[in-house]
Amino acid sequence: MAEEARESLESARVEKLERLKGLGLDPWGSRFDNHEAIGSVRARGEGMQPEDAAGPTVRIAGRIMLRRGQGKVAFLELRDWTERIQVMVGKNQVGEQGWAITDSLDLGDLIGIDGRLGHTRTGELTVFADRITFLAKSVLPPPEKWHGLTDQEQRYRQREVDLFSNPESLQVLLGRSKVVSAFRRVMASFGFVEVETPTMQAIAGGAAAKPFITHHNALDINLFLRIAPELYLKRLLVGGMERVFEIGRVYRNEGLSPRHNPEFTMFEAYQAYGDYHAMMDLTEALVAGSIEAVGGGYQRSWCGATMDFTPPWPRKTYHELVAEHAGVDPHDAVAVANRAREAGIETAGKDPVVVLSELFEAVLEHALAGPVFVIDYPAPLCPLTKRKASNPDVAERFELYVKGVELANAYTELNDPYLQEQLFREQLAGLPPEESMAKMDEEFVRALKHAMPPAGGLGIGIDRLVMILLDRASIRDVILFPLMRPKGAQQ
RNA sequence: GCCCUCCUAGCUCAAUUGGCAGAGCAGCUGACUCUUAAUCAGCGGGUUGAAGGUUCGAGUCCUUCGGGGGGCACCA
The missing domain is CATH 3.30.930.10 (Bira Bifunctional Protein; Domain 2)
Incomplete structure (x- = not known):
C-alpha cells in the first residue's frame, strides 16, 4: 500500500530520532544564537585564498540538502534562506558524540555547525565542522534532491516544501x-x-x-x-x-x-x-x-x-489609442459599434460608452506593449x-x-x-x-x-x-x- | 460555469498497435577521511487519483467522480 510505503520511510527517520534521544539530545532542538547567514559566510570566503586551510571560525544553521558519505568523513550541503554551503564533518574532528549525530542525519534535517571556513583540496569553499548541533528532525522525506518539487499542485498546496x-x-x-x-x-x-x-x-x-x-x-x-x-x-x-x-x-x-x-x-x-x-x-x-x-x-x-x-x-489618451489601434473615430458611436461587432462584441441595448469600453478591452488591452x-x-x-x-x-x-x-x-x-x-x-x-x-x-x-x-x-x-x-x-x-x-x- | 489537457513508488520520470508495472533519486545493509546530483555491492518499496464498464487481457479504450494546469467567460 502506498500509505505503508510512506510510513516505512517515515519510520526509518523516527528510528533515527530515537537514536538522537538516546544520545541525550532533543531531536526538536532549541535556541541557537548568533549564527551567520550563509550568504554572508560565502561573501567572506570570496576574499580567502584557496590555500588558507584554517580560516575564521563561523557558526551557521540550515537544512541538509545533500549528503555525501565518505567513510569516517561526510560532506553536507547546508542551505539557509540566503545561500548554500558545503560542510565537512570528520569523525576525528567532531568526536564520538558529533559523529553519532552525523550518523543519524537525514536529508531535510535542520542542524547548526560551528567550524572553520576554508577550502577543500578541490577548492570548494567549505565549513570544516568542529561541532554539530542538532536543531530539528525532518521525519518526512524531502523531494528529489536534483529536480526539487515540480508538481504545480503540490508546490501551491505545500508551499513550505516548495520554498525549501x-x-x-x-x-x-x-x-x-x-x-x-x-x-x-x-x-x-x-x-x-x-x-x-x-x-x-x-x-x-x-x-x-x-x-x-x-x-x-x-x-x-x-x-x-x-x-x-x-x-x-x-x-x-x-x-x-x-x-x-x-x-x-x-x-x-x-x-x-x-x-x-x-x-x-x-x-x-x-x-x-x-x-x-x-x-x-x-x-x-x-x-x-x-x-x-x-x-x-x-x-x-x-x-x-x-x-x-x-x-x-x-502617456497616451484613450481616444488617441482607440483611433490608432482600432482604426475608428471614438466620437463616432455608429462606427465604434460597427467595429465592436467586427470584434465579436454584442452591442444591442448597451450604452455607446460601454460599447467603446468593451472594444478597448477587446482590441487594445493586449496590443499595448x-x-x-x-x-x-x-x-x-x-x-x-x-x-x-x-x-x-x-x-x-x-x-x-x-x-x-x-x-x-x-x-x-x-x-x-x-x-x-x-x-x-x-x-x-x-x-x-x-x-x-x-x-x-x-x-x-x-x-x-x-x-x-x-x-x-x-x-x-x-x-x-x-x-x-x-x-x-x-x-x-x-x-x-x-x-x-x-x-x-x-x- | 463551459472547452482542452494532465494525474504511474516519498520525489523525478518510463512502459511499442491493449499483452508479465520499470528506472533514477530517496530509504535499508555493507565498504570508503577531500566528496561535488560522490562512488561501489546488495535489499525492500505500487489498489497506476477513485468507482464502474468494454475485453481472454486495461496504466493504456469508454463513462462518472475528485484534484491540477491551460483557455473561454468574468475581472484587477
Missing part, C-alpha cells in the same frame, strides 16, 4: 517582500503615512467587482469583504490626513486565472492637492524603487517579451473621478498597462459631493449593478460635503507588478498560499 526545495521559489517570494518594502520606503520619502482601513464593509464600494459576503453575529448584519479601500482613504483626506496610503488585501468574488486570485494585495495612495499627473510621477517612482530593490535594471523581460521601464513612460499610461477616460466609466475642466465628457483617469496587463489605476479624485451623489445613482445601460462602480454610499457623500481637498489617487496591483518584475507567468507563483480547492472536500 526550490531556491527559485524562495527568491521570487522574498523578491515580493522586497517590492513591498520598496513601496513603503518610496512612500515615506514622499511624505505619505501608512494607514489601515476596514476590510469588512457594509457597502463594498470603490471598484466594480462582486464581493464576498460574511456575517457578524453580535450585530446580526451581513458585511462585505472589501473590494477596494478607496472610499475610506478619501474620508481620511477629508479628515486632514494629506498623504495616506494603504497596502492590504482586497477580495473579489470572481474567477481564478493566471492573473487573478480571489484575494490579492492592493496598494492605494491619496495625495491632497495633487492630481492624476502627480500620480503618474509617483507610479514611476514606485516602480523604479521596486526595480532597484529586486535588481536587473530597467530593461526587463516577461514571458519572453522585452520592455523598457526607463522613466518617464509614454508598455509600460504606457492610458489617460483621459470617457467620463461615464469613471463615477469616482473628476471631470476635465475643459471637457466634462472626459475623466482625469489613467491606467498603466504593461504587456496587456493592467498594473495601476489612478484618478484626479472627484470631490464634488453633489456630482458624486448623482453619479452613484446613475446606472449605465448594459452594465449589471454588480459590475458598476456606482454604489450609493451615503457616508462617503456626507464626508465629501465637509470638503475633500482636490487630490490625486492611485491604486497598484502588487501581485501583478511582482509577476512582471520577477518574470512569473502566474499570479499563484507570487502569492505564498494561493487559493486552492480543498482536497477531498465533499461537494
Whole structure:
C-alpha cells in the first residue's frame, strides 16, 4: 500500500530520532544564537585564498540538502534562506558524540555547525565542522534532491516544501517582500503615512467587482469583504490626513486565472492637492524603487517579451489609442459599434460608452506593449473621478498597462459631493449593478460635503507588478498560499 | 460555469498497435577521511487519483467522480 510505503520511510527517520534521544539530545532542538547567514559566510570566503586551510571560525544553521558519505568523513550541503554551503564533518574532528549525530542525519534535517571556513583540496569553499548541533528532525522525506518539487499542485498546496526545495521559489517570494518594502520606503520619502482601513464593509464600494459576503453575529448584519479601500482613504483626506496610503488585501468574488486570485494585495495612495499627473510621477517612482530593490535594471523581460521601464513612460489618451489601434473615430458611436461587432462584441441595448469600453478591452488591452499610461477616460466609466475642466465628457483617469496587463489605476479624485451623489445613482445601460462602480454610499457623500481637498489617487496591483518584475507567468507563483480547492472536500 | 489537457513508488520520470508495472533519486545493509546530483555491492518499496464498464487481457479504450494546469467567460 502506498500509505505503508510512506510510513516505512517515515519510520526509518523516527528510528533515527530515537537514536538522537538516546544520545541525550532533543531531536526538536532549541535556541541557537548568533549564527551567520550563509550568504554572508560565502561573501567572506570570496576574499580567502584557496590555500588558507584554517580560516575564521563561523557558526551557521540550515537544512541538509545533500549528503555525501565518505567513510569516517561526510560532506553536507547546508542551505539557509540566503545561500548554500558545503560542510565537512570528520569523525576525528567532531568526536564520538558529533559523529553519532552525523550518523543519524537525514536529508531535510535542520542542524547548526560551528567550524572553520576554508577550502577543500578541490577548492570548494567549505565549513570544516568542529561541532554539530542538532536543531530539528525532518521525519518526512524531502523531494528529489536534483529536480526539487515540480508538481504545480503540490508546490501551491505545500508551499513550505516548495520554498525549501526550490531556491527559485524562495527568491521570487522574498523578491515580493522586497517590492513591498520598496513601496513603503518610496512612500515615506514622499511624505505619505501608512494607514489601515476596514476590510469588512457594509457597502463594498470603490471598484466594480462582486464581493464576498460574511456575517457578524453580535450585530446580526451581513458585511462585505472589501473590494477596494478607496472610499475610506478619501474620508481620511477629508479628515486632514494629506498623504495616506494603504497596502492590504482586497477580495473579489470572481474567477481564478493566471492573473487573478480571489484575494490579492492592493496598494492605494491619496495625495491632497495633487492630481492624476502627480500620480503618474509617483507610479514611476514606485516602480523604479521596486526595480532597484529586486535588481536587473530597467530593461526587463516577461514571458519572453522585452520592455523598457526607463522613466518617464509614454502617456497616451484613450481616444488617441482607440483611433490608432482600432482604426475608428471614438466620437463616432455608429462606427465604434460597427467595429465592436467586427470584434465579436454584442452591442444591442448597451450604452455607446460601454460599447467603446468593451472594444478597448477587446482590441487594445493586449496590443499595448508598455509600460504606457492610458489617460483621459470617457467620463461615464469613471463615477469616482473628476471631470476635465475643459471637457466634462472626459475623466482625469489613467491606467498603466504593461504587456496587456493592467498594473495601476489612478484618478484626479472627484470631490464634488453633489456630482458624486448623482453619479452613484446613475446606472449605465448594459452594465449589471454588480459590475458598476456606482454604489450609493451615503457616508462617503456626507464626508465629501465637509470638503475633500482636490487630490490625486492611485491604486497598484502588487501581485501583478511582482509577476512582471520577477518574470512569473502566474499570479499563484507570487502569492505564498494561493487559493486552492480543498482536497477531498465533499461537494 | 463551459472547452482542452494532465494525474504511474516519498520525489523525478518510463512502459511499442491493449499483452508479465520499470528506472533514477530517496530509504535499508555493507565498504570508503577531500566528496561535488560522490562512488561501489546488495535489499525492500505500487489498489497506476477513485468507482464502474468494454475485453481472454486495461496504466493504456469508454463513462462518472475528485484534484491540477491551460483557455473561454468574468475581472484587477
